[in-house]
Amino acid sequence: MDIxxxxxxxxxxxAAARVRRRDEEANITVVEAGKYASMARCGLPYxxxxxxxxxxxxxxxxxxxxxxxxxFKKLLxxxxxxxxxxxxxxxxxxxxxxxxxxxxxxxxxxxxLVLSTxxxxxxxxxxxxxxxxxxxxxxxxxxxxxxxxxxxxxxxNAVIIGGGLIxxxxxxxxxxxxxxxxxxxxxxxxxxxxxxKDIAMLxxxxxxxxxxxxxxxxxxxxILTKNGIxxxxxxxxxxxxxxxxxxxxxxxxxxxxxxxxxxxxETGAIKVNEYLQTSDKYIYAGGDCVExxxxxxxxxxxxxxxxxxxxxxxxIGNNITGSKDRFPGVLNTTIFKVxxxxxxxxxxxxxxxxxxxxxxxxxxxxxxxxxxxxxGAKYIRLKVIVDRDTGKILGAQGAGLGVIDKRIxxxxxxxxxxxxxxxxxxxxxxxxxxxxxxxxxxxxxxxTARNKRDGLVEGITVSEAKEKLEKEDVVILDVRAENEFxxxxxxxxxxxxxxxxxxxxxxxxxxxxxxxxxxCQLGLRSYIASRILKGNGFKNVKIIDGGFAFWFx
Numbered sequence: 001m002d003i004x005x006x007x008x009x010x011x012x013x014x015a016a017a018r019v020r021r022r023d024e025e026a027n028i029t030v031v032e033a034g035k036y037a038s039m040a041r042c043g044l045p046y047x048x049x050x051x052x053x054x055x056x057x058x059x060x061x062x063x064x065x066x067x068x069x070x071x072f073k074k075l076l077x078x079x080x081x082x083x084x085x086x087x088x089x090x091x092x093x094x095x096x097x098x099x100x101x102x103x104x105x106x107x108x109x110x111x112x113l114v115l116s117t118x119x120x121x122x123x124x125x126x127x128x129x130x131x132x133x134x135x136x137x138x139x140x141x142x143x144x145x146x147x148x149x150x151x152x153x154x155x156x157n158a159v160i161i162g163g164g165l166i167x168x169x170x171x172x173x174x175x176x177x178x179x180x181x182x183x184x185x186x187x188x189x190x191x192x193x194x195x196x197k198d199i200a201m202l203x204x205x206x207x208x209x210x211x212x213x214x215x216x217x218x219x220x221x222x223i224l225t226k227n228g229i230x231x232x233x234x235x236x237x238x239x240x241x242x243x244x245x246x247x248x249x250x251x252x253x254x255x256x257x258x259x260x261x262x263x264x265x266e267t268g269a270i271k272v273n274e275y276l277q278t279s280d281k282y283i284y285a286g287g288d289c290v291e292x293x294x295x296x297x298x299x300x301x302x303x304x305x306x307x308x309x310x311x312x313x314x315x316i317g318n319n320i321t322g323s324k325d326r327f328p329g330v331l332n333t334t335i336f337k338v339x340x341x342x343x344x345x346x347x348x349x350x351x352x353x354x355x356x357x358x359x360x361x362x363x364x365x366x367x368x369x370x371x372x373x374x375x376g377a378k379y380i381r382l383k384v385i386v387d388r389d390t391g392k393i394l395g396a397q398g399a400g401l402g403v404i405d406k407r408i409x410x411x412x413x414x415x416x417x418x419x420x421x422x423x424x425x426x427x428x429x430x431x432x433x434x435x436x437x438x439x440x441x442x443x444x445x446x447x448t449a450r451n452k453r454d455g456l457v458e459g460i461t462v463s464e465a466k467e468k469l470e471k472e473d474v475v476i477l478d479v480r481a482e483n484e485f486x487x488x489x490x491x492x493x494x495x496x497x498x499x500x501x502x503x504x505x506x507x508x509x510x511x512x513x514x515x516x517x518x519x520c521q522l523g524l525r526s527y528i529a530s531r532i533l534k535g536n537g538f539k540n541v542k543i544i545d546g547g548f549a550f551w552f553x
Contacts, residue, residue: 001026003320004096004108006086006256007116008032009039010309011287011316013072013080015114018317020076026321029108030072030080031098036140037080038067042306044143045166049173055140089113089260091280112282112320115257115270116313119250119288119304124161128223133230134244137170149243150177158182159233159241161220163190167247168203168338171212174245175339182213182239184220194334196349198364198461198550199383199397203343205552206399210339215239250304252289265291267302274326276316284320286312293329296347296394296415297356303332333412335405342380342404346412347395350385359388363448363459364546366522367441369402371433378402381549384411384421384445388453391420410442421446421453448523457527459545462552465517469494474515479503479529480548484521488548500525503532515540520547 003019005012008030016028030037040058047055059067072078083101090097096108121136123129133149135142149155158174160167163185174181183190189200190207207214215235222234223244232240252269263279265271269291272278278285288304290312308330318325335344353360362385368377380400387394396411398404414424425446431438439447451457460468468474469492476490479500489495498506500520510516516538518526526543533541544551 001111002109003028003112003114004110005030005114005116006096007114007118007287007289008034008037008080008082009041009116009118009287010306011313012114012116013038013067013078014310014313015116015284015286015316015320016072016078017076018314019320020078022317022321028076028078030078031084031086031096031108032080032082033085034139034141035082037069037072037082039140040306041138041140044137044140045169045173047140047143048137048146048170049176051176055144058140086256089256089283091260091283094282110282112284114316114320115262115278115283115285115289116287116309117253117256117289120253121246122249122251124220124246124248126220126222128225128230129246131223131225131230132228133242134223134246136246137166138250146243146245153242155179155242157232157240158243158245159184159220159239160245160247161233162247162249163187163192163214163216164247164249165191165194165334165336167245168207168343169336170245170247171207172210172337172339174243175210175212179242180211180213182215182241183207184218184233184235184239185214185216186219188217190214190216191343194345194349195343195397196351196362196383197463198546199343199345199381199399201462201552202381202399202550203338203341206339206341250288252291252302252304254289257285257289265300267291267300269302274328275319275324276312276327277319284316286316292327295329295331301330301332303330305330305334307333331412331415333408335408340401341399342402343397343399344404344408345395345397346408347393347415348385349395349397350383353385353387353394358394360385360394361388361449361452362386362545363445363452364461364523364550365441365445365448366400366546366549367444368437369400369404369441370435371437374433379549380404380407380441381546382407382441382445384449386421386449386453391422391453392418393421393424407440407442421449425450448527451527457530458542460517460542461545462550465519465544468515468517472515474517475511477510477516477518477529479518479520479525490519490551500529503529507533507536510538512538515542517542517544519544519551522549523547 043058046052069080072080088097121138158179224232263271270285287309291300294301315325333346350362366381378401380402383397385395476495478497520526
């Protein structure tokens with residue numbers, strides 16, 4: 001059996017290796033247009049930032065072997081052809097026409113073909129985009145050029161166009177090598193397709209604390225140059241830059257598939273079935289060039305992530321060798337590091353859930369990542385989006401200095417299992433003070449969602465509270481302790497400060513004819529205060545979700 005794989009990234013080499021483990025006799029050839037096979041592109045920002053010292057570190061196994069052409073030949077008897085471009089697929093003859101680096105052309109026969117052509121960065125159509133010093137940090141060659149420029153020139157300023165995943169990771173990398181960094185984002189907040197505004201604001205505040213200049217709702221109209229070399233960007237004013245990184249997204253690389261007459265899906269990526277077969281049953285496709293199914297909505301989505309690409313490769317390898325493995329779909333789970341913050345998300349954002357017509361509501365729950373009294377405890381903020389009609393989780397987002405990943409992973413598992421917030425609130429999660437609070441923040445979020453659903457509390461976001469404070473005759477009731485109030489407060493004559501322990505004795509100081517909006521540091525005291533007020537006849541009482549943990553000026 002002859003197997004040809006086009007693309008030497010995660011999907012392609014995973015599929016090739018899986019075929020070999022299941023079939024020792026197959027002839028397997030991988031065609032890779034670039035210089036490096038099996039390159040972990042997700043690690044490129046860490047190479048630029050100095051955390052990874054050599055590019056080959058991004059190709060190493062856990063035992064230190066570099067996954068180059070010799071490695072795949074010796075270990076798996078797979079021929080990997082780097083610097084070789086697949087130019088055409090002849091589906092009738094079942095051959096792939098290739099062109100090698102020396103210009104020589106050849107043909108490869110296949111019984112099964114795997115397309116793992118990945119994605120390619122979106123190129124901005126603005127003046128100066130091709131100037132020297134403009135990079136996209138998508139290819140390892142770009143990463144090498146950035147480091148070379150940094151080593152040989154006196155660089156001071158960098159501008160990143162795009163506040164998405166790559167842009168944010170690039171910001172930390174460039175700060176780490178001593179540059180002053182400005183991020184320019186077209187939308188209202190950073191990571192607009194990944195995060196809701198309230199979580200994005202937490203990340204933006206952390207970026208500013210780390211010295212990053214952040215310009216949202218701003219468009220770059222021109223790359224400024226001197227003698228063909230980048231000198232800045234034009235956003236209505238000049239922002240100086242010695243290097244510019246464009247990070248405005250990627251699109252699926254489907255040129256070869258289109259040329260071969262394969263069906264393209266509604267997202268613009270290659271259409272595949274649950275077995276990852278294309279419209280040609282002898283051609284499989286996976287990774288960043290294909291579309292997936294959203295497990296919540298059932299809609300087709302384009303989600304280019306290395307984790308998905310690796311899973312695709314295994315499914316393809318199994319199916320080529322006789323299995324009937326299915327790939328069910330994705331939740332668009334993403335996690336990334338921004339300086340000291342971990343940021344993660346899964347499922348739908350609250351904004352997207354409402355756009356799709358879900359009866360969605362959310363809870364914002366701050367809390368410690370372990371027992372608050374245990375040394376090293378750090379706070380995280382968790383947002384959970386719930387379908388009011390079913391009680392199931394539609395999505396979740398988290399950000400903070402503490403451990404986020406395991407909380408998101410619990411919620412991902414709950415979504416996959418179809419758990420409701422009632423079931424999540426009773427999960428038997430591992431507890432010991434070094435690892436979590438007695439009631440983990442995930443369970444606290446589920447209980448808060450139950451309280452909202454059952455009408456025990458009505459919450460509003462920080463943005464909604466600020467709008468009411470500006471436009472309506474409301475009272476902000478701050479129930480924190482005196483020392484907390486002195487450190488940080490809302491500067492307004494509409495604020496009444498009554499510490500929670502004094503609330504019952506001073507309840508008559510609160511007007512009954514106005515809307516009362518309660519705030520504390522994290523939300524628990526606000527909830528208790530709201531129950532006290534409602535129990536004493538107050539009708540119009542709300543709390544600010546997440547309290548001061550989500551409040552930024």
